[in-house]
Amino acid sequence: MITFDRVSKRYAEGHEALSEVSVEIGQNELVFLTGHSGAGKSTLLRLIMLIERPSRGQVIVDGQNLARVGNRGIPAHRRNIGVVFQNHQLLFDRSVYHNVALPLVIAGYDQREVGRRVRAALDKVGLLAKERALPITLSGGEQQRVGIARAVVARPRILLADEPTGNLDPALSAEIMQLFEAFNQVGVTVLIASHDLALISRLHHRILTLRDGRLVSNRA
């Protein structure tokens, strides 16, 4: 589903964030990506989302070589990927409902279908009762679950998460991970960047470890 073939990313200021990373993530897999901050976890996710382009090597997502996706194709590419951000990236001037609906509105679904899918997604993350609330009134864990609902509402085949439990206590973190596992069980490929080793080693999924931009461990 996601293939990295000897991918390097060097930033303009000379810092090499990824070097010669080759990895294959299959369909229906749930994979953790770990390493210290600055090890290249975020860069790897950004290459998949086409926020950055690699300096060398190839990234292939869902059969598509990203080098062949032009700048005009980036929005369509991103619509096929659900992303959960550490800082949630919610819009604080609109309700939970409208935050979750955003990817569907962008994709051009009609109102009724939007309503149906948004409620289904909110139901899955257990926030159906809060659809009219403003994100600012929610707790950190609830905000993160709104972010997850938004990431899955358009039913993407790939779900990326960048430190989704970064600011949450262990109990809430475990809950969030269970959510990701549930989505994985219905056929979504999930890639989660996290430095919470204690949590992810308990979950028995493949773990990729990055150190200084190199893939140093790839174990199940």
Next chain:
Amino acid sequence: MSALESRSRRDGASTSRARIRHRFNGWLTHHRLSAAESLARVLDNPVSSLLTWLVIGIALALPAALDVALDNARKLSDKWDSPAQLSLFLTATASADEARELHRELQQRPDIAAVVFVSREEALAEFSLLSGFADVLDSLDNNPLPDLLLVTPAPGAGPVAALHRELSADPRVAEAVLDMAWLERLNTLMELSRRMVLALGGVLVAGVVLILGNTIRLAIESRREEIVVVKLVGGSNGFVRRPFLYTGLWYGVGGGFFAALLVAAALWFLGEPVARLAELYQSSFELGGLGVMGSLNLVVLGGLLGLAGAWLAVSRHLGRIAPR
């Protein structure tokens, strides 16, 4: 090609058609949503929106009002334009009988509406009365003034210049004067004013586009984070652009509306004294306004300028906002 293959192709075609229709409907829905949401945002800040509208309204009202003034001036001058009067000064050798004969001839022509005969004696009497040189004139041995025929061409009888040429050729006529010079001056002056209004209008229109561009730029800045999020979840540039273009449209349309309102208010304010002045000149002149179409044009023009300003801002600033 097997039957199965052709069916699957047909299905493929119909699903892609359905997808296009679906995408079109979605696009239409987003247009509606953007328009409504942008309008709500504009109305949510009534004071700053009102100020923007007034600035644009004033900038558009100025050239519009000048244009209306010019239109009125043209209407007035059209009344004077035709028929011009021809003054025929007869030769000194032409006798009084000859003058009267010419008078009769001219009166019978279909292309002449009226002829007034001013004999040289009458002219002298009038001149001495009006000029105050009565003593000097009395001391003259003979009357230096010629007989005069004032010819008013019939309206719609063809160019006055042709009549002028024909009458100049008559041996009894020493000089035929077509009193058009002042009209030409007036027309030239009007043309000059029209161009000045056009130039002023061009400058102010450019100003409106820049003002709106700046307003939209600020709107973009204040929603920077939202734009980043929308781009992160796959919003295209068109999707991000749409609400700002509508914001520009609403500011422009509102500005055009205020401009029409300002022009109407100015005309209402001037209407009464103009009517009184016209009455004093025994004229039935009435001040013309923008009219419904003119006002509508102003609103449409405002809308177009708003779109242009928004487009300017959006194309300059939106591309620079990208997820980091």
